[in-house]
Amino acid sequence: MSVQIKPTYEPLNEVTVLEVVKALDFFEEAALSHLHVKEIGDGNLNLVFHIEDQASKKALIVKQALPYAKVVGESWPLTLDRARIESEALLKEAESVPHLVPKVYYSDRTLAVTVMEDLSDHLILRKGFIDGHTYPALAEDIGTFTAKTAFYSSDFYLHPFEKKEQVKRFSNPELCKITEDLVFTDPFFNHDTNDYPAELQSEVDKIWNDTELLREVSKLRFSFLSKAEILLHGDLHTGSIFVKENSTKVIDPEFAFYGPAGFDIAHFIANLALNYLSQNAHAKEPFNRESIQLYLLQTIEKSWDTFTETFTQLWNEKSTDPYAHVDGVLENFLQKTFQQAIGFAGCEIIRRTIGLAHVADLDTIQQKDVELFYKKKALELGSKLIKNQRNITNITELTDWIRGA
Numbered sequence: 001m002s003v004q005i006k007p008t009y010e011p012l013n014e015v016t017v018l019e020v021v022k023a024l025d026f027f028e029e030a031a032l033s034h035l036h037v038k039e040i041g042d043g044n045l046n047l048v049f050h051i052e053d054q055a056s057k058k059a060l061i062v063k064q065a066l067p068y069a070k071v072v073g074e075s076w077p078l079t080l081d082r083a084r085i086e087s088e089a090l091l092k093e094a095e096s097v098p099h100l101v102p103k104v105y106y107s108d109r110t111l112a113v114t115v116m117e118d119l120s121d122h123l124i125l126r127k128g129f130i131d132g133h134t135y136p137a138l139a140e141d142i143g144t145f146t147a148k149t150a151f152y153s154s155d156f157y158l159h160p161f162e163k164k165e166q167v168k169r170f171s172n173p174e175l176c177k178i179t180e181d182l183v184f185t186d187p188f189f190n191h192d193t194n195d196y197p198a199e200l201q202s203e204v205d206k207i208w209n210d211t212e213l214l215r216e217v218s219k220l221r222f223s224f225l226s227k228a229e230i231l232l233h234g235d236l237h238t239g240s241i242f243v244k245e246n247s248t249k250v251i252d253p254e255f256a257f258y259g260p261a262g263f264d265i266a267h268f269i270a271n272l273a274l275n276y277l278s279q280n281a282h283a284k285e286p287f288n289r290e291s292i293q294l295y296l297l298q299t300i301e302k303s304w305d306t307f308t309e310t311f312t313q314l315w316n317e318k319s320t321d322p323y324a325h326v327d328g329v330l331e332n333f334l335q336k337t338f339q340q341a342i343g344f345a346g347c348e349i350i351r352r353t354i355g356l357a358h359v360a361d362l363d364t365i366q367q368k369d370v371e372l373f374y375k376k377k378a379l380e381l382g383s384k385l386i387k388n389q390r391n392i393t394n395i396t397e398l399t400d401w402i403r404g405a
C-alpha cells in the first residue's frame with residue numbers, strides 16, 4: 001500500500017487516525033468520508049482503533065504504541081520501537097504460520113503504527129473461556145504456532161550468521177525488562193508494583209521466605225535474560241489469542257525477542273491453568289464445570305504433544321545441526337524445554353495472582369471468599385510447579401498436578 005504519512009510522532013485519536021487510513025489504498029474512495037472509527041484498546045499498553053465502512057462491512061485495525069505504558073500513564077515511559085517489533089514479528093510469524101496471525105497491511109516506524117486485519121469476528125480467548133466456551137482447534141493451533149515459530153527461528157535451522165542478525169533485529173530490552181521485573185522479580189519480593197488483597201499476606205510471605213523457591217526463580221530469570229534460543233512471542237497469554245470455532249489468531253507480539261524455547265507454551269499453559277481454577281467459581285452447573293475443566297486439561301496436553309510432534313518432524317526433515325541425528329540430542333532439548341516450561345508457567349501463575357497485571361479469570365470471581373480461595377490455590381500451584389520442574393517428567397503428570405490443585 002502506498003502512503004503519505006506524518007513526519008513526526010503524535011498520538012492518534014478517532015479523528016486523526018483517519019489521515020493514516022485515507023492515505024492507504026484499503027477503502028473505496030466513496031467510503032472515506034463516512035468511515036466509522038472507535039478506539040477499542042483494552043490492553044495495558046497501546047491504542048487500538050477499529051475503522052469500518054459500515055456499508056460494505058470492510059474494516060481494519062490501526063494499533064499505535066504510546067510513548068508510555070497506558071495502564072500506568074506518562075510516569076512509565078516506554079519505547080515506541082515496540083511497534084516495529086510487533087509488526088516485524090507478525091510478518092516473521094506469517095512466514096511459517098500465516099493462518100495463525102493477522103495480516104499486516106502497513107506499518108510506520110515514525111508514527112509507531114501497525115495496520116492489520118480486523119479480527120472482530122473472533123473473540124479474545126480469555127473472555128471465551130470465562131463464558132464457558134471451548135475451541136476444538138485451539139490446542140493443535142497453539143502447538144503448531146509455538147513449534148514452527150521456534151524451529152524456524154532457531155540455530156537448528158538458521159545459518160548462524162542469519163540467526164545472529166535476527167537476534168539483533170528482535171533486541172527488545174525495554175519490553176524484556178517489564179517481564180524481568182513483573183514476572184520474575186517483583187512478585188517474589190516486597191515490591192510496590194505488587195497488587196493483592198491483604199487476606200493473602202500470609203501466602204505471599206510464604207513465597208517471599210521460601211529460599212528453595214527463590215533459588216529456582218532466580219535460575220528461570222537468568223535463563224530468560226541470557227538464553228537466545230528462539231524468537232518468542234513473549235506474552236502468549238489468553239488475552240493475546242483471538243478465537244472462533246476452528247480459527248485461532250495470535251496477536252500482540254510486541255514483547256517478541258530471542259529467549260528460552262519453553263517460554264511461550266508455558267504462558268499458554270499457565271493461563272489455561274488459571275482458567276481451570278477459576279471455572280470452579282464461574283461454571284454455572286457442575287456438569288459444565290467438569291466438561292470445561294476436562295477440555296482445558298486436554299488442551300494443555302494436546303498443545304504440548306503437537307509442539308513436540310511438529311518440532312520433531314521439522315527437526316527430522318530440516319535440521320541443519322550437525323548433531324541432529326545423534327541419538328538423544330533432540331530428546332534432551334525437548335526434555336529441558338519441558339522442565340523449564342513448567343517453571344516459567346509457575347512464575348506466570350504467581351505473577352498473575354499477586355503482581356501488577358492480573359487476569360480477569362480470577363479477578364472477576366464474584367464472591368470475595370471464593371476469589372481468595374482460588375487465588376491461594378493459584379499461589380500454591382505456581383510454587384509447586386517451580387519447585388518440582390525436574391520431578392514432573394511428562395505432560396500428563398503436569399495436568400495431574402493442575403487437576404489436584
Ligand SMILES: Nc1ncnc2c1ncn2[C@@H]1O[C@H](COP(=O)(O)OP(=O)(O)O)[C@@H](O)[C@H]1O
Pocket residue numbers: 040041042043044045046047048061063102116117118119120124239240251252254
Ligand atoms: N487485529 C485485531 N482485530 C480486532 N480487534 C483487535 C485486533 N487487535 C487488537 N484488537 C482489540 O484490541 C485489544 C487490545 O489489543 P492488544 O494487541 O492486546 O493491545 P495491547 O498491546 O495494548 O495489550 C484486544 O483485546 C482486542 O479487543
Ligand SMILES: CSC[C@H]1O[C@H](OP(=O)(O)O)[C@H](O)[C@@H]1O
Pocket residue numbers: 042043044045069071178179182235239240252356357
Ligand atoms: C505494564 S505492562 C503489564 C503487562 O501487560 C502486558 O500485557 P498486554 O500487552 O497483553 O496487556 C504484559 O503481559 C505485561 O507484563
